[in-house]
Amino acid sequence: LLELLITLTIVMILASVAMPLSRLSAKRTHEIELRQHLRIMRAAIDTFKLEWNRDGDTLLGPTCVKNKLTCKDVTSVYGYPKSLDMLLGIKLTSEEATVRGTPTRRYLRSLPLDPLTGKADWLFRCYKDAPNASSWCGDDVYDVMTRSEGMALDGTKYRDW
Numbered sequence: 001l002l003e004l005l006i007t008l009t010i011v012m013i014l015a016s017v018a019m020p021l022s023r024l025s026a027k028r029t030h031e032i033e034l035r036q037h038l039r040i041m042r043a044a045i046d047t048f049k050l051e052w053n054r055d056g057d058t059l060l061g062p063t064c065v066k067n068k069l070t071c072k073d074v075t076s077v078y079g080y081p082k083s084l085d086m087l088l089g090i091k092l093t094s095e096e097a098t099v100r101g102t103p104t105r106r107y108l109r110s111l112p113l114d115p116l117t118g119k120a121d122w123l124f125r126c127y128k129d130a131p132n133a134s135s136w137c138g139d140d141v142y143d144v145m146t147r148s149e150g151m152a153l154d155g156t157k158y159r160d161w
Contacts, residue, residue, distance in 0.1 A: 024153070030115045031152055037112040038161060041122075041144045044087045044107040045080065051105075053079035063105065066094040076140030078127045084111060084141050116148035116158060123147055123159070 052075045053061035061079060064071040070093045074086050081087055087107040111120040122144045126137040148158045 027153060031158075033115040034146060034158065035161065037115070038144060038146075040112060041084070041087075041108070045141060045144070048081050048087060048107050049079050052081075055079070063092075067092050069093045076127065078140060078142075080127055080140035080142050082140055084122065084124070084144070086141075087111075114146050114148070116146055116150065121147055 049061075051061045051063040052071060054064050054071060054075055054077065056077050059065045059068060059071055061071075064075065064079070070090060074082060074090050076082055088109075088111070089104045089106045092103050092105055111122075113120050114122060123146070124136045124141045125131075125133060125143040125145070126139050127142040128139070129137055129142070145161065146158045150158050152158055152161075
């Protein structure tokens with residue numbers, strides 16, 4: 001009986017050490033996934049901006065110049081997408097797109113889920129918003145961030161990533 005109690009005590013001590021480590025590992029995994037999703041979406045926004053760039057009524061990006069009818073519908077006056085959904089597919093109107101058989105331009109296959117909230121409910125920032133703006137102007141999507149207000153393992157806020 002004494003040996004059983006000693007064995008149970010040792011197992012409980014080991015379990016109490018392992019639980020915080022498993023939580024830490026799960027949190028680290030979520031943080032890595034969040035960084036990856038933010039990087040993917042920001043790269044898609046940058047590629048969109050490069051291809052659809054415009055400055056007011058001046059069309060600058062190569063895709064914007066070829067698809068004049070579509071350009072003003074999908075971009076803000078600064079050349080950023082009007083919504084995150086624009087990155088999922090834009091119907092092109094140029095002759096080249098019709099001839100090549102690629103009438104849709106995609107930047108993302110799907111919107112990634114926020115690993116911290118479990119939903120694709122990201123916060124946005126406009127090009128003209130201040131870096132610490134608490135609300136989205138609704139004109140374009142210049143940046144994305146998580147809705148989670150939690151703290152990362154390194155002591156920074158997830159929203160500041």
